[in-house]
Structure formats: structure tokens, C-alpha cells
Amino acid sequence: MDTQRQKFEREYRVGKLLEKGGFGTIFWGLRIQDELSVAIKHVPKEKINHWITYEGERVPMEVCALRKVSKIPGCITILDHFVCNDCVIIVMEKPDPVMDLFDYIDEQRTLNETLAREFFIQILETSLQCYTAGIIHRDIKDENILVNLKSHSLKLIDFRTATFLKDDMYYEFSGTRICAPPEWIRLGCYHGKRANVWCLGVLLYVMLCGEWPFKKDEEIICAGLDLCPRLTNECRDLLKKCLSVHPAERPTIEDILKHPWITEQKEPPTGDAPVCRPCIMCKRSAELK
Template identity: 30%
Template sequence: MHSKSSEFSVVPQGPGSCQEKAFTDHYQVLKDIGHGAYGQVILARHLHTGAEVAVKVLPRSMSENLVHSEILAMKTLNHPNVIQLFQVIETHKQIYIVMEYGVGGSLFDFIPPGGMREEEARRLFRQIASAVCYCHKMHILHRDLKPKNIVLDARGNIRIVDFGFSIMFKPGQKLTEFCGTLDYLAPECVREEVHEGPPVDSWSLGVILYFMLTGHRPFRAASMKGLMWKILHPKLKFPWRVSAKAKRLIKKILTVDPRARLSAEEILADPWLNQGEEKLPSHDVPFPNLSDPTVLTMLFDMGYDPYSTWVSLSQRKFDGAMASYLIIQRQISQGAGCIKPGRRDPSIFPALPQRRASKPALHTFPLPCEHHQPQEAKESGQKSFRRASWPAIRLRFLHEKPPTPRLASQHHSVFDSPEPCPSTTDSHVSQDATTGHPQGHRKGWKRVRQRIAACLRRLCCCTPLCVGEIEVATPGEQKPARFTNRVVPT
């Protein structure tokens, strides 16, 4: 039987060991926040957004099965009460698993000595059971559920963390491996019997609920042998303040026979857990929207190439671009309103235009040409960023229809088409993708840039701030630019 506290040990190296360039190019190490059986957990700051993230640092010498199993589980799961994976960085020495940071600390530290109020325990336990039920529906077992592997976010909601012992399973599959923490381990694992996985997680849920309501674990002994005996012959005692319905639920969960034990889905349907609560949301949570135009606009502002970003998101690479996307999306969903950058080096990452607190966020695009680049940015070699008064431009990419290069229809964008498209983050343009003649392509784009610049000058001087889609006439056509007026808050 594997136990995190006894079988494996890793010498803590501290945050100073995370100095590999592949990691420090994207994150600033802040402090060490914990050590697991296999590695350390550090608090870091994402340089592009200023968001604090938790990073699990694992040595490459670890078993590949354990590492890949944890990463696969986190990539597969998407639930509001399961910790979100942002990025995976692999080097020759270490593997960095970058994830959401539970700023509220662990549930273990949140439970007072005498236990929580029943109303609060019910609210949090509903979230825990909902997340475990979702994991089982996705055919993933956690196998180490305990209060220290459950954290709270800034709003006091639950996140299940540490999928180091998790595995994928098939319905009805029999398991022979035993792992976890003994205090929360099911009797069939203590007896080292062949067993099914979901009832093992359910048993851990019962121990957690007992702990939340009483402030201590249901099975305590001076020795490991004594603790195992009590798990195999449970005699539950409850303080007077625990309600009869809560006692009944715990007894149904902490049943020695796994066939009679409540499943996570049955736990969610229990009357005590649904007392005074609205109907639980569906456990089949869709994956996050990876084509949010607001987030994509902000990534464009940061200098991310649109096509590379689209490939990263569509293939779910969990690389730097996808990490920035998911972090920004989470900040917006939590009501951040805008990115709050941390320490930045202005020469590397120029700050976005500031706004007053009373105004909504303004998400901007960098200009596609050099004509409006600030003089100081040109001198320092920085990428161009438009001022808040400049209108947003959505550039269209070339449609493959020779012989004359034409702009794509307004119903298509870089994130709709699987075809490669030229980058708009650089001041130059790559070879013509349709004709294969770089010289003719450069001349065509030169005319496009000149017309856009002329439109911008007229717009900035004569009209209110607006954002729209521009149709640019191709050579030989007399078609003026058309703007669809949509007011952008400033």
C-alpha cells in the first residue's frame, strides 16, 4: 500500500531551484508554499498578466506514469470546483505544472477545532461532492481526497487539487493498487483486496464530511495497526450539535461494504445535502470557450501571434499562449474587469493604456503598420501599441483565390479558418500565401496600409471613437472603406 507520508521523500529545494530559463521567461518565483511527497509547490507570478499561480515542480527522475497520469487528469477535467491547469513546462531537469492558486488556503486550515457550522459545511461539501461526481463521470479517480488536498479560492469556493495518485478507469474495472492517506483510506484498501475505484473516493468523502462537522477525524489511534483496526470496525460517535440527517448521511457513506456504500452521485441526491438549496447544476460542465474575442484581443495586445494562438488553443497545448488565455479568462470571470499586471520590465513588456475605475475595460489592438508607432517606442525598439483614442482595427487575411489577392469575407477570421495566415504583430509582411510572389504581395499590403492610415487620420480628427470592420478595396477597385459604427467605451 502506497502512502504519501511514508514511502517517498523528496529533499526540499526551495524556490531558488526554479531558475531554468524556460520557466523564468514566463513566471517570477515568489515563495515556497508547500512540499508534497514527490516535489515542491511554489507561488509564482505570471509576468504577462500579473496573476499569482501555483506551480508544482516535479523532478524528471520521477516515474513517467505518475507524472503523465496527473497531467492527463488535469487536462481532461474542467469543473468550477476542480483546480484549473494553465500550462505544462518540461525541461531536462524538471516538470513545471502551472495551475490556479487557491488563495484562501487549504480546507484543513479552514475547519475550526470544534467543527464548522452545518450550513457552511453543507455548502462546501456540496461543491466537493459535485467535483468528485464529475471526476467519476469523466472516468477519473482521485484516490487521495482529504482536507489538505482541497483549497479555497478568493470567494470561499472549493477547488480539489493534487491529482498525483489519480488514474483513468473503466466502469466495473477491478483495481489491485492501493494508495492514499491511511486516515482517509477505505476498508477494502486497508485489507488490500481487489476493489473498484469510485467507492474508495466515496469513503474519503464521508471522512471529510465528518471532519468538517466535528473538527476531528472519525478514526484515531496511537499506532497504524490500531488505526487500521478502527477503519475495519467503524464505531462512529457524533457531538450533540450534529443533526440527525447529517449523521444518517455519514453512516451511509462510511459503510464497510463498498457495494452498500453511497456513490458520489447518490451523495449529491441526499436530502440533507439539498436542504434549503437550489437544484444542483449539471455535472457535465462544458470546456471553457477558447474563442472569446475579448480575451483574444488582449492576447493580440500582448504581442501573441494570432495564428499561433489559434493553433495552441485548438490543439489544447497548454503552452504559454494558452496559459495567458486561460488566466485572462479566469480574471474576467472573477470580476477582475481588466488585467492587473505585476512587476514589469517596460523595455520588454510595455504597459497597456490606463483607465479610470469608473470606466469599463477597453481592449485594444496594436496598429498593423509603422506609421502611428510612438517615437519613443521606435527608439527603444518596442512593439507598437495604440493609444486609447485610436480605433480598433480587425485586419482580414488573404483569401486563396488567384490571380488577384483579395481580402477574406467579413464572416471569417483567423480563428475560423484552419489555413495559416500571416502574422500581424510584426511591421513587415511575409511572402504572399496565394501567388507566391513576395514583391507583389508587399506592394499590395503597402496600398492596404496606406488606405488604413488615411482612414485612421480622418477618423481620429473628425469623428468620435468607434470600432468597426473595414473593407479595403483591392487594386483596380473603387470601393471606399466602410465602417460599422459600434461605440467603444473609453
């Protein structure tokens, strides 16, 4: 008898499908007690590679990570979890109205520097708070960030690849290959915080330029940035520092928060600013000169 599943079915009602992928399935749902809207994630046990004992219970690392970051405003909040016979069910808050940053950028085409800065600072601060909680996300990208359409506040989601933060090297890569740092591609190891700064640099580039800075392993290893001319010098400098091929040359998050591009306060742009879509035209123009 699956007592955990029975307990879940007594407490929650499953609604429409929201997302389905290799990781599992996410449904909209209701908590029966107060009719609170929730997101319900079903993960088959065979898809879970990392289990850990947390507060006396054997749970996936994802559940442990979510519990540890649960008080961080910039992280999605876990409400409940159930370890069933065939799967693990994770119940989380369902903010509304939200859109993931991937779709948000696609709709906007690119973000101006003012808005990109606002978003980037939030993710930097959330990353630092995760460090304090002893967790590193390892897959910060636009698809794993929710944008509140009213307040512009962000929520970091999908902690499948998260693990405990440590000072030693990591020898397994968990995340999106296109966001992998060059040291992992070349050497098969990386330092967590320095790799995270690389990932944050990729995110900033995507927000500003609407495309990935690198698409192949060879491009990642070389880290040759083709930056759009419309970006300010301070912005270009920060991107180059975060996406340095040498890990030791990348700034810490604390350093990034002190960078001139982050600390400068500019008035929001008025009118419709010209938009590069998505830096490809700049590249083509340069090639024709």
C-alpha cells in the same frame, strides 16, 4: 541543453516558497507576459511513478489528469507544464484569497451543518464532473481543498494520485492511509467510486467533528462510528451510509445528492452556536455516564 527549462525561465518568474514536501516544491510566481500570479510546482522526476502519453507527449499522470479536468470550475486549473531534464514543472492558477480546508477547519474548530453541507455539495458535484471527464482523484481530503474566503467556493487540488476512472477493481492504493477504505486494508483491492464515497464520508466527518473518524487500520476495518450527539439524525444517517464497512451498501454520489440531509434547506444559524471541540468532549462525557 535543457530547452524546456529555458522556455520556462523565459515565460515565468519564480517567487517565494509556498510549500515543500515529499511530492516536490511549490512556489509563488508570475507569468511575465501579463504579470499573472501563478503557483509553480516542481516535481523531481524520480518522484514520479506514473507516466502516460497524452496528446502525443509523455507526461506524468498528474499533468494528464489536470488537463482533463481543466474546464471543471471546482478543480484547480493547469496553465502550463514543462518536462525538464531533472523535473517536471507544473504551472497552475493561484486563487486569492484562499485557505486550505484543513487550516479553515482548524481556525473554525468545527463547521456547523449548514456550512458543511454547502461545502460537501460542491465536492460531490466536482467529483461527478471528474467522473464525466474520466478521472478519479483518489485523495479527497481537507488539505487538498482550497476555500475561497470571500465566496466560499471550493477548488480541488493536488492530482498526484489521480488516475483514469474504470469499472474494474483497483489493486494499488494511492492516497492518504488514514482515508483508505476498509476493503483495501482487508483485501488489497477496491472499487473506485465506492472507495471515493468512503473518502467523502471521512471528509464530511472531519468538517463536522474536527477530527478523523478512524486513526488505525483496526478502526477502519471495524468502521465503528462514535458520532457527536449534536449532529442531526439526517446527518448521522448520511455519515453511517457513506462510512459503511460494506462497499455495496454505500450510496452513489447521485444517491447522496438526493439524501434528506443534502436536500433540506435550513436557515443559517444566528448567534454563536455551541461548538464541540472536536467531539472529544462528547466522548469523554459519555464515558463518565
